[in-house]
Amino acid sequence: MSKRQEQYDVIIIGAGFTGVTAARELSHKGFRTLILEARDRLGGRTWHDRRLGIDLEMGGTWVHWFQPYVWAEIGRYGLDVVPSPVPNTLYWIADGKRHEGKPDEFFLKIDGPNQRLLEPARRCFPLPYIPLSSEEIHDIDQSTLKEKLAELQLSDEEHDMMDSMWSLNFNSPLDEAGFSQALHWAALSDYNWKLMMDICSSYKLTKGTKTLIECIFNDAKTDILFSSPVKRVNKIDSGYKAITYAGDEYTAKAVINTLPVNILNSITFSPPLSAEKTMACTEKQSSKGVKFWAKIKGVTEPFA
Ligand SMILES: Cc1cc2nc3c(=O)[nH]c(=O)nc-3n(C[C@H](O)[C@H](O)[C@H](O)COP(=O)(O)OP(=O)(O)OC[C@H]3O[C@@H](n4cnc5c(N)ncnc54)[C@H](O)[C@@H]3O)c2cc1C
Structure with a gap:
């Protein structure tokens, strides 16, 4: 049959x-x-x-x-699972210049900005596993991450570093990234942005x-x-x-x-489909990432 x-x-x-x-x-x-x-x-x-x-x-x-x-x-x-290789050096472009440093230096520079950015996470997502458990989310639900970064009045260097970190996480430009999603992501990581980064890229299936x-x-x-x-x-x-x-x-x-x-x-x-689902499909989700692999001659140390 x-x-x-x-x-x-x-x-x-x-x-x-x-x-x-x-x-x-x-x-x-x-x-x-x-x-x-x-x-x-x-x-x-x-x-x-x-x-x-x-x-x-x-x-x-x-x-x-x-x-x-x-x-x-x-x-x-x-x-x-196995731990992923940890980069020895990070390279980033900020304030129009090329920078390099150890991962800890990069993370230290964006610790303060991330603490300020993610401060509403506990209020908006007190129960991270029930995303709509708080009314507070209505106040921020229309905001993009780009708008929220602008409100923080960061230095040009801090702004570019934050933009780089969050664009990578969202796989999209930050004017398409929902602030509420960034807060929810942090909330699911015990309100800790460094743990959030560890969760995203530390272990893979052997x-x-x-x-x-x-x-x-x-x-x-x-x-x-x-x-x-x-x-x-x-x-x-x-x-x-x-x-x-x-x-x-x-x-x-x-x-x-x-x-x-x-x-x-x-x-x-x-x-x-319902009007709400149709609207979500039409607006689309921000994530647009594709993976790109290249073999590079002469590079032996892990970097990012
Ligand atoms: C580059 C990249 C990196 C990522 N990194 C991570 C990571 O490190 N860790 C992590 O947890 N998540 C990661 N994700 C997210 C993760 O890949 C997804 O959340 C997960 O794979 C989604 O699985 P799914 O089954 O829901 O959807 P999908 O994997 O998208 O499955 C949907 C399936 O439907 C099929 N399909 C589409 N149209 C039709 C049709 N008309 N008829 C029949 N079949 C159809 C597709 O071919 C596909 O097989 C990453 C995603 C991307 C793109």
């Missing part, structure tokens, strides 16, 4: 970490699942590949025990993120179809129908859509 004639309980769109984990949880509860994935591989934005003669992380890389769900998965499958997604996938009793981008999702009497660009149709009682906000509206939904 071809996949399209089988009856599934749930169709999951996307085989990134979210989709594969959803399939595992549902299949363990006895539901029949089908994953429809646009690409020819697992992992979505977190993937591992062999390039330049070595195994490289091409997207999401770093993990930390302050990411409780990811950390639980690493423990569940008995995987190991044998790559691929090992983790393969463990989760192998643990899921699910059907999967690669190279099957979904074009439309329609509500029907018995549940939902997912239609791919190739014209194949699959039905199930429910659909889980794991597409990122920035491309959520690349699928046509009938009935359509």
Whole structure:
């Protein structure tokens, strides 16, 4: 019987970490699942590949025990992590000049500015795991990080260093970065911006993120179809129908859509998404980073 004639309980769109984990949880509860994935591989934005003669992380890389769900998965499958190389030297451009120094010198210079910037984090996010638990968030929710940095009246050097650190974190220019998100990020890191930086870039999976997604996938009793981008999702009497660009149709009682906000509206939904979701897809999320790897002759010391 071809996949399209089988009856599934749930169709999951996307085989990134979210989709594969959803399939595992549902299949363990006895539901029949089908994953429809646009690409020819697992992992979505977190993937591992062999390039330049070595195994490289091409997207999401770093993990930390302050990411409780990811950390639980690493423990569940008995995987190991290794510390990332710590840069000996940092180079930065500030106030129109090239600077270099030890990481501690850089962090000391931006400690005061970050303390002042993130001071509202406790008030706005008293319960970091319930992001909308405080009314205070309404006062700052429309502000960008660029506006808030301007209010701090930093020196030109401090401003450029802060811009560099936060643009890297957001993967975007700061006029597209939400101040509330910066505060929430700090709140999730025990209101400590240095811990936040450690969480972002200190530990990675010894044998790559691929090992983790393969463990989760192998643990899921699910059907999967690669190279099957979904074009439309329609509500029907018995549940939902997912239609791919190739014209194949699959039905199930429910659909889980794991597409990122920035491309959520690349699928046509009938009935359509709510006005709020449509607006978020149109405005898009700030993060636009891609990873770039290069082999550089003569460089032996880790730097940033
Ligand atoms: C450069 C970069 C670095 C990052 N670094 C880190 C890090 O160090 N640590 C960390 O924790 N996080 C990091 N992240 C974030 C992390 O990668 C993401 O949070 C995570 O991978 C999201 O997983 P997901 O399954 O929710 O979404 P995705 O991985 O985006 O999965 C969505 C899936 O849907 C598929 N898809 C898209 N359209 C369709 C369609 N029409 N039909 C069917 N399938 C479709 C996609 O191919 C994809 O496989 C980084 C992200 C990037 C881009």
